[in-house]
Amino acid sequence: MADFKGIQVVETSELREGEARRVSRREFIKRVIASGAVASSASFMVGGLAACTPRRAAVAGSVERLISLNVNGQVRRVDVLPQETLAMTLRYKLGLTGTKLSCDRAECGACTVMIDDVTHYSCSTLTHAVRARKVVTIEGLRGPNGELHPVQQAFVEELSPQCGFCTPGQVVAAVALLKKNPKPTREEARHAMSGNLCRCAAYDNYLNGIMRACGNLAEISHGV
Amino acid sequence: MAKDMMPHFDLYQPDSVEAAVDLAARLGSDGWLLAAGQDSYDWLKNRTKRTEAVIELTGIAALKGVREVAGGIEIGALTTLTEIEEHPLLREKFLLLSLAAGRVASPQIRNAGTLGGNLCQDTRCWYYRYGVDCYRAGGNMCYADTPEGQNREHAIFGASRCVAVQPSDTANAVVALDGSMVIRSAKGERVVPASEFFVGPALNIRRMTVLEPGEILTAVRIPSTWAGAKFYFEKIADRAAWDFALVSIAAAFKMDGDRISDSRLVVGAVECVPHRLTAVESAIKGSAKNEETGTRAGKLAIEGATTLNFNQFKIPLMENLVRRAIRGA
Numbered sequence: 001m002a003d004f005k006g007i008q009v010v011e012t013s014e015l016r017e018g019e020a021r022r023v024s025r026r027e028f029i030k031r032v033i034a035s036g037a038v039a040s041s042a043s044f045m046v047g048g049l050a051a052c053t054p055r056r057a058a059v060a061g062s063v064e065r066l067i068s069l070n071v072n073g074q075v076r077r078v079d080v081l082p083q084e085t086l087a088m089t090l091r092y093k094l095g096l097t098g099t100k101l102s103c104d105r106a107e108c109g110a111c112t113v114m115i116d117d118v119t120h121y122s123c124s125t126l127t128h129a130v131r132a133r134k135v136v137t138i139e140g141l142r143g144p145n146g147e148l149h150p151v152q153q154a155f156v157e158e159l160s161p162q163c164g165f166c167t168p169g170q171v172v173a174a175v176a177l178l179k180k181n182p183k184p185t186r187e188e189a190r191h192a193m194s195g196n197l198c199r200c201a202a203y204d205n206y207l208n209g210i211m212r213a214c215g216n217l218a219e220i221s222h223g224v
Numbered sequence: 225m226a227k228d229m230m231p232h233f234d235l236y237q238p239d240s241v242e243a244a245v246d247l248a249a250r251l252g253s254d255g256w257l258l259a260a261g262q263d264s265y266d267w268l269k270n271r272t273k274r275t276e277a278v279i280e281l282t283g284i285a286a287l288k289g290v291r292e293v294a295g296g297i298e299i300g301a302l303t304t305l306t307e308i309e310e311h312p313l314l315r316e317k318f319l320l321l322s323l324a325a326g327r328v329a330s331p332q333i334r335n336a337g338t339l340g341g342n343l344c345q346d347t348r349c350w351y352y353r354y355g356v357d358c359y360r361a362g363g364n365m366c367y368a369d370t371p372e373g374q375n376r377e378h379a380i381f382g383a384s385r386c387v388a389v390q391p392s393d394t395a396n397a398v399v400a401l402d403g404s405m406v407i408r409s410a411k412g413e414r415v416v417p418a419s420e421f422f423v424g425p426a427l428n429i430r431r432m433t434v435l436e437p438g439e440i441l442t443a444v445r446i447p448s449t450w451a452g453a454k455f456y457f458e459k460i461a462d463r464a465a466w467d468f469a470l471v472s473i474a475a476a477f478k479m480d481g482d483r484i485s486d487s488r489l490v491v492g493a494v495e496c497v498p499h500r501l502t503a504v505e506s507a508i509k510g511s512a513k514n515e516e517t518g519t520r521a522g523k524l525a526i527e528g529a530t531t532l533n534f535n536q537f538k539i540p541l542m543e544n545l546v547r548r549a550i551r552g553a
Contacts, residue, residue: 126235
């Protein structure tokens, strides 16, 4: 069935990397999604994609589906539908489920990733439009030995996340901010983070985390 | 989430303007021109609009960047809003446009969103965007202009069956700076003044700009006329991020001593096109740039406004914005 092609990752370096480690629940789920080996997960994707099957052969000049993506420093081959968003590719084809999909309408920020060091909503980016560019997701921020990124560490210390669903997007937005402006004021950080919603309204906690990460300790505020 | 996958379309990614123009001519109204897609994806994901083919333009390097040209500057239509907000030359000469671009939506949307896309976006009337068969969608009624219609965001000027407003922040700045639009198609190039680029419902109720199928907005030209003038931009919206304007103002002033020798005042989100206050501009010529002139101008600006059930507040809001623009808040 042609549609199965749509969910297969041609090269899954993520898998090989994971072999040596103990398999956590999260990793197991990621493997299942990435390999498309389990019928139920396949039908989840195919169910959604079946309606999108091209009604005719691709017209000359239309994009090739098999492309290379530079994600977190690795070049990965993946089969991408013409209408597919980057969030879908990352989560359901590359197994990078750290990037969250929430509104899917560029209205919340949970899916924030960096493309060439600049933040974008991956739900509102066509995967085919980022072929020649460098994508960095939350998974790409970990250190060489798996340690937390300084922004993540600061978020932990400042108890920034509450429920945590918006956190990957908040971390990526904060890292992008510090790349551009290594020591922002709290107000500058507030402006830079204004594209990331938090339904727990932990905004001040996130700002404290950023102030800690950039060493601007004077602007950490624990007042009520 | 799988349900939110956009329906299939053929995707074309031309790498030159010529290739894009060829595709646009070949595909005609079946070819959806896509810049960063920050407006388009909503339509396609919600299935309120569909398309057979998408011509994705962001790979065309020639459509990006700010260039100095004889008599002014030319901004490629695919220059991002963040680039426009931060560009040193624009900030030095045409700060108005940088300020407007910096108030669009959210940082991520400005990083992706382009000037051309911002200027060509569709209206935000939620009845229309919900997919009802209103005038703008080809039907025969307006759902916003009814006794129960929720029309807090809608027009107070220039309504004609449809009461939707122009949502673009940068449009007002481009009109205030006497900009013009460079449009390419298989027939060649045409240049349209910004003031004539946007169309209201009386002229064409189905679209927001003069762009015909097969035409591509390739650049925006800003003449030196207003370089380094005194600028004022203010946008009032319910939220500081993401939201579209309830009312906004883009203003430029040339001074002769303490007198206004010439000005441009353009109000946003009160009409289906950027609402230029030509009568006010004439009335304040030669006046001092102060509170008194501002008050007089504000009163004149709102003449002829027609409100709907829930947007009366736009009249004092607009009056105050005009006053603040002139006195310098």
